[in-house]
Amino acid sequence: MDLNDLISNLKSLLIDFSDNKNNDLNTNLLNLFSSLNVENVRKDIDSFSEIILLVASLFELKAKSLLPQNEDVDWIDEIQLIKDKDLAFARLLQFKAFSEVGIALASRIRENEMSISAFKYYQTLNLFSKPDIEITIDKKIFQETAEEVFIRYKSIKGFDHIEYDLPDIDEAINSLMSNVDKRLNTSFEELASEVDTSEQAVAIFLALLEAIRWGFVKAEQVNNNELIKIEKNYEE
């Protein structure tokens, strides 16, 4: 089964079950679950985790429907439970989507930064000041900003926002891309063999994962014994 079809099947099943709890769960979940063994599904880690999540939710709902139905069940509680679950699930999907969108936005920014805008500022002084803009400075905002920027600098906690300890994705991807650029075809093993420490190898691996997500390179491993082949992604 095609990966996207599988995910959309699972989603619509989950929505059906949540909408109508008397729905007879005829669908054989085990069949769906077994399709997880399909090779192309396993390759895509993101989709894989989404599938696990969807399937787990389905199993849980199905298990619940198999329990002996007590006449006295408080149906309001029951509906509330399903609503909460829906909400939690929607939140999770929403969050996941935002995280992917963030990467997509960054990818667009990176693409756009390939074009650099002209700004001959030193000529504007002799020529004419940029005609359409007159700068105003709000005294209060100026003071607040001054306070904030110095507090940030002088206090250790204030430095948190700079996130120095997190790896700089852009830098890591840049160095990976320049390596991939140098040779048309390479492999993860080849790139990793050129570093001195295991930390650097891990860094290359993480950069590779990000570069794949951002759509800059394609990586392929035919089976476990083969090298992980890397090449530049020329598709739009």
Place this chain on the structure above:
Amino acid sequence: MKNKKIITATLLVSDGPVQNSYFEELLEIDGNKLFKLFDEINNDLTTLGFGFYLRFDSMKSDLVTVNDIPKYLDSIKPPSVLKGLSTPALETLAIIAYEQPVTKLKVSEIRGVESESSIKTLESRGLVYKSGELDVPGSPILYSTTDDFLEKTGFESLNDLPTIGEYFSSPSEEE
């Protein structure tokens, strides 16, 4: 001829894009005439094999380098706005872009983690700004994306952001 001269000189020295309305008023021409001039300038630049072109849309224009020679410009190009941004910061950027104007609390709620530091990072990069206050007790600050964000992502307006599925509340439903 004179118009072409003024447009190209202005774009060379301008800090970022210039609004079309500025040229329309300055040169006393309408939008169609302006686009014709833009096209003309671009044709010339392409034909002669120049390394820059006039990028424009319905709102604004700018002179920018062509993007097939970036590696020759490595040593002179300004650092990327993405430099030092982590995945959490990008996530926060996406949430502010879609949910704006939005409070820090709401962003943190969606992400499930405290998001103050990410928002500050984005603010100091000029990608988001404090756009107002929510009219509830405590007057929490509302954040929105800047014009620079649109420029950097190449979207003409926020309406151009792609829709992302049924699970999203549209920006107008915010709070």
Place this chain on the structure above:
Amino acid sequence: MKNKKIITATLLVSDGPVQNSYFEELLEIDGNKLFKLFDEINNDLTTLGFGFYLRFDSMKSDLVTVNDIPKYLDSIKPPSVLKGLSTPALETLAIIAYEQPVTKLKVSEIRGVESESSIKTLESRGLVYKSGELDVPGSPILYSTTDDFLEKTGFESLNDLPTIGEYFSSPSEEE
């Protein structure tokens, strides 16, 4: 064709003139060849009636606006739009105001992010200026705020800048 592309793109984004030796090495051509390319580019720009040309001498080259451009604008009162400064620019301005005279490096260090383009923006708006050079190897440029800055903020003198709590090092402690 490709050399022309690289030269024009580089000059479009360069901060000031580019040394001829830079192009000679990058493109692996000699001085004569380079001058021929410069001439060619200039011919193109003049023929097209562009508002800028390639000015060069035996050492360096740059794209600069043609001399008669200001004349065209003399009679015109450009519409002016009031605009606030972006957060990056405002942060940079605050640091220069309190730490002046200060180098670009120090500003970047305090902000935690490369600040060159913000300084350029402030300089082009007449809010800061190059006030000297630091007496260390490399002679980095020192920046200070202008009188225009005082006027726009309404401070009578730099001594009027509000004290920023305990975190603030006084200007005399600089470097």
